[in-house]
Amino acid sequence: MTENKNFNKIVHLSFPPTVSGRPVICNLGKLYNLSFNILKADINPRHEGSMTLEIMGPEEEFHKGLNYIKENGIKVIPVTQKISRDEESCMHCGMCLAMCPTGALSLDMDTRKVLFELDKCTACGMCTKVCPVNAMENDPQEKENRTT
Amino acid sequence: MAKTFEVNKTIKEINERIKNGKAVVVNAEEMVEIVRSKGKVEAAKEIDVVTTGTFSPMCSSGLLFNIGQEPPTMKTSEVWLNNVPCYAGIAAADSYIGVTEPAEDDPLNKVYPGRFAYGGGHVIEDLIAGKTVRLKAKAYGTDCYPRKEIEKDITLKDLPNAIMLNPRNCYQNYNCAVNMTSRTIYTYMGPLKANQRNANYATAGQLSPLFNDPYLKTIGLGTRIFLAGAKGYVIGAGTQHVKNPARNERGIPLGGSGTLMIKGNLEGMDPRYFRGLSFQGYGCTASVGIGIPIPILNEEMAWFTGVSDADIQMPVKDYGYDYPNGIGRALAHVTFEELKSGEITVNGKVIPTVPMTSHVMSLEIADKLKSWIQKGDFLLTEPVEEIEST
Ligand code: SF4
Ligand code: SF4
Secondary structure, three states: OOOOOOEEEEEEEEEOOOOOHHHHHHHHHHHOOOEEEEEEEEOOOOOOEEEEEEEEEOHHHHHHHHHHHHHOOOEEEEHHHHOEEOOOOOOOOOHHHHOOOOOOEEEOOOOOOEEEOHHHOOOOOHHHHHOOOOOEEOOHHHHHHOOO | OOOOOOOOOOHHHHHHHHHOOOOOEEEHHHHHHHHHHHOHHHHHHHOOEEEOOEEEEOOEOEEEEEOOOOOOOOOOOEEEEOOEEEEOOOOOOEEEEEOOOEOOOOOOOOOOOOOOOOEHHHHHHHHHOOOOEEEEEEOOOOOOOOOOEEEEEEOHHHOOEEEEEEEEEOOOOOOEEEOOOOOOEEEOOEEEOHHHOOEEEOOOHHHOHHHHOOOOOOOEEOOEEEEOOEEEEEEEEOOOOOOOOOEOOOOOEOOOOOOEEEEEEOOOOOHHHEEEEEEOOOEEEEEEEEEOEEEOOOHHHHHHHOOOHHHOEEEEEEOOOOHHHOOOOOOEEEEHHHHHOOEEEEOOEEEEEEEOOOHHHHHHHHHHHHHHHHOOOOOOOOOOEEOOOO
16 A cells, blocks of 8 residues: 555546547546556447546546546546445355455454455455355446346 | 263253253354363263354255156156256156256356356255246157156246255365465365465364264264254265274364265255355355254263364365376365464465355354254254264
8 A cells, every 4th residue: 555656446437428438538648647447338429428447557646637537527436336245145255355455355353254344445356256156246236237 | 892981971861851951052162162171071961962063165065856747747858947957867857956067058167267157056046045947858758758848937836856965065174275386276265376375275163063073973874964054964974985084183184084965855945054156267066054963972072072273184285286186295284273363384485364164154053053952943863874984
């Protein structure tokens, strides 16, 4: 958490139907000292669009860039809201602990329960692939659409 | 040869006490302290039953089921439940579905590491949960069984018979897995990062059934157990059972050894204690909840059930190169207590440990079995036949 240079965060963006996101996003690289990866994009003309973006660069630049996005009418949803744990489903086995790079998932040594601390989570998504019962959900919206 | 004991109880006597609501029952974790503080003889006098529990991936599990007949009659030769293939090479309407069988259209490891989203274990979990499952079957047709296909929605209630039948459960001890190669690998012990950056381990340690009766003195064919929330039975040694493993001074095997074959009716099971699993890059399997009551017949059984995590040693093995090449070497032995502490040291390298067996659920199972016995809802059985273990 000390190195500012390699700040790396995933954000979820929501575009109103009137805004086309592409130029704004491209400017992140041009106007600021940032690079980015588009992890997921769902953009249709005349419809609300959404995009999940991994942004890398110095922390200061990241905040400036984020303000720039907001000024352009794009809603920024911190991705911490995008990872959740299905408490009913989690069986506290601990398998996800191996892959969590931030310590957001940890083991309570007294209760032997697996703790999930949202504020430490960067939504890297590793746990969602490892969890054998799919208790770590990457995208709650996706979950609502899924029927069995 | 026959040992004499200071304390001598029979299962019949213990059952009488259970029926009268007088039996003293503790879980295997509580027993550690009791034996430590009071000694085995006092503990044996005081305690009647110790309950164990485990909730672990157990790949050798499945469901034997009969779909009934709906005229015209049918001798099924190919059967699917929710598109997961079943084995149908038995009598007309019987089939078996194993937990590791993936759905027929699963992409497997074509996109590596595969997800294995749905398989036999998930089908069984769905049935236990009362969900609707799609049954599809084909046949070649005979004079006595003319029907050639059937496809319909069923639930557990529509199956005349549904019996969980697990060829190998409750492994007594297991390997702790590390990866000494330079790339992440995906195994039945979970994902193992390169250069030994995690050590994955299973079993419920001091709560685990076969650590509490290491010579299987009280567990045999006919032993009634907690199986996935209902009553089930041990029906003998499981496949790959090793009867004479190397042991430590306390009798605890130093590697994978004893196993049990288990059966039980699906009806009455609770989906909380049976979960279909998807292991990234490896395949489908299931976690099975099993609790075994150990009758404290004498001070020897009190001593055995007093086993603590510190008394259990596990071999650390390399799953990157050694395991796939059939090399059995153990890099080290570590105690279960060390594994639970969060890190182990192997040849000078500190490795974070990752559990695969839910301790929370294992304890819940031991406590549930304890409450069944305390309420008189669960009586112990005398094994009809021993399982060899020396
Ligand atoms: S791997 Fe899944 S079930 Fe296991 S502790 Fe993590 S979130 Fe819970
Ligand atoms: S997404 Fe999962 S693995 Fe990644 S930081 Fe968050 S909790 Fe940890």
